[in-house]
Amino acid sequence: MMGATLATPTAMGDADAVSGLAGALDGLRVLDFSQIGAGPTCSMYLADLGADVVKVEPPGGDVGRALAPPWYGSEAAIFVAFNRGKRSLCLDLKAEEGRCAARRLALRADVVVESFRPGVMARLGLGYGALAAERPGLVYCSVSGFGQTGPFAAHAGVDGIVQAASGLMSLIGGPDDAPSKVQAPIVDVTTGFIATIAVLGAILRRQRTDLGAHLDVSLFGSALALQQSALTQYFAEGRPPERIGSAAPYSAPNEAFRTEDGWIMVAAYLGDRWSRLCAILGRPELAEDARFATSPARLAHRAEMQRELNAAFVRRSTAAWVLELERADILCSPVASFDDLAVHPQARHMGAFGTVGGADGQTYHLPASPFGIRGPVPHLPRLGEHSRAVLAEAGFAEQAISDLMRAGIAREP
Structure with missing residues (x-):
């Protein structure tokens, strides 16, 4: 074990x-x-x-x-x-x-x-x-x-x-x-x-x-x-939820991104966390982009948002990103393995x-x-x-x- x-x-x-x-x-x-x-x-x-x-x-x-x-x-x-x-x-x-x-x-x-x-x-x-x-x-x-x-x-x-x-x-x-x-x-x-x-x-x-x-x-x-x-969403919209991997169907970004050495889960959809995230990633212009300015807009353009964020996150290690994001009060976590969990x-x-x-x-x-x-x-x-x-x-x-x-x-x- x-x-x-x-x-x-x-x-x-x-x-x-x-x-x-x-x-x-x-x-x-x-x-x-x-x-x-x-x-x-x-x-x-x-x-x-x-x-x-x-x-x-x-x-x-x-x-x-x-x-x-x-x-x-x-x-x-x-x-x-x-x-x-x-x-x-x-x-x-x-x-x-x-x-x-x-x-x-x-x-x-x-x-x-x-x-x-x-x-x-x-x-x-x-x-x-x-x-x-x-x-x-x-x-x-x-x-x-x-x-x-x-x-x-x-x-x-x-x-x-x-x-x-x-x-x-x-x-x-x-x-x-x-x-x-x-x-x-x-x-x-x-x-x-x-x-x-x-x-x-x-x-x-x-x-x-x-x-x-x-x-x-x-x-x-x-x-x-x-x-x-998920079922309440189905009854509200009249259509089944799509399979979207690690992402949440009701907010974005609220999903996992690939880093230089692994994966990081990020939830930066409330308040000004989105703009802070963009600044930390070196892409402050994304916060003002009409496609990404609000959570509903980001949901509508999730694939484009993911491409932009993945390109930024992959440049550094998971640990480096976690340190910087937590300092900025942005919710995040490494995607842990069981080996990680055993010594958490x-x-x-x-x-x-x-x-x-x-x-x-x-x-x-x-x-x-x-x-x-x-x-x-x-x-x-x-x-x-x-x-x-x-x-x-x-x-x-x-x-x-x-x-x-x-x-x-x-x-x-």
Whole structure:
């Protein structure tokens, strides 16, 4: 991972303040049936906030455990990314005894998170209706590709498919590029954030009303929310946005320019920043050019503006331009690589990169909690590592647990 540039993950301790959110959900019991990205993102953030998250995995484990390469030590990197701080219960839901055990656990839980196709949990006897009849305060979050109802409800949806189906891919890249996707699973992660917000909102409502909720969170809906401004622009203008690379469709210059040794992103469209930029580039006359005098004019003549600015920016290094532009209060940034990001001073100050401890004794580096929570290194569970303990907490006798283990219905590492 990123070679030696990350050094030691002391960045977690570099932040001056400890988030007041630490332990905010202490005592909250979450039963998580979700796999891969979106649902596990939600349950990971709930764990970050202090919830006790039990991850229910099938005998083969979360599909994310096998989505490799890339491997990270003995684990799939995608599993490391989304599963810190949870406990793993390995349970075969195809067996009646496994379903009965899962139901018993669900009726003790405050929150259930699941990401099966709509209808699967109901067929297992673990749907919201069946559980809420006995536990009306249950917050039940269903994460799916296209929602629990409607003509596409039965369609499976993963991040890339939904990037395509939602129109997001039509926005990415330049005008002559093939359709592209955001390489990071942005829809999965956004869906996880939205699911977390929905769960927290439902918990707050339950505190006032004692009512639970069935939350319907979809990748498709989350991908549409990601395009709030682009879709609003479409409805305003009646035509789809064009693919314009790094540029913004509503202001200019607000895009990346090639420098002598890389790229620089510049936003100089407000106030007199445009005229200051032209002066710094040695082209003060551009500020008075009718084609470029206002942001709407620059949008109308963007290709010509880009030619003029690229010819100027390419004469010097990115670092030299950043130094001069920042001195003039012009918004800019180098286009960073991951190698740059791993040693970014602000990332270190924020504690943006933390660690998680693996059962193999390895320390895994990954993005830290976005809530600014610092504390003991969270744990990455082995498959079934906590099966016995979780079942015992639910009231199963030691003999009953051993029987489930011998039958292969519950499993330990």
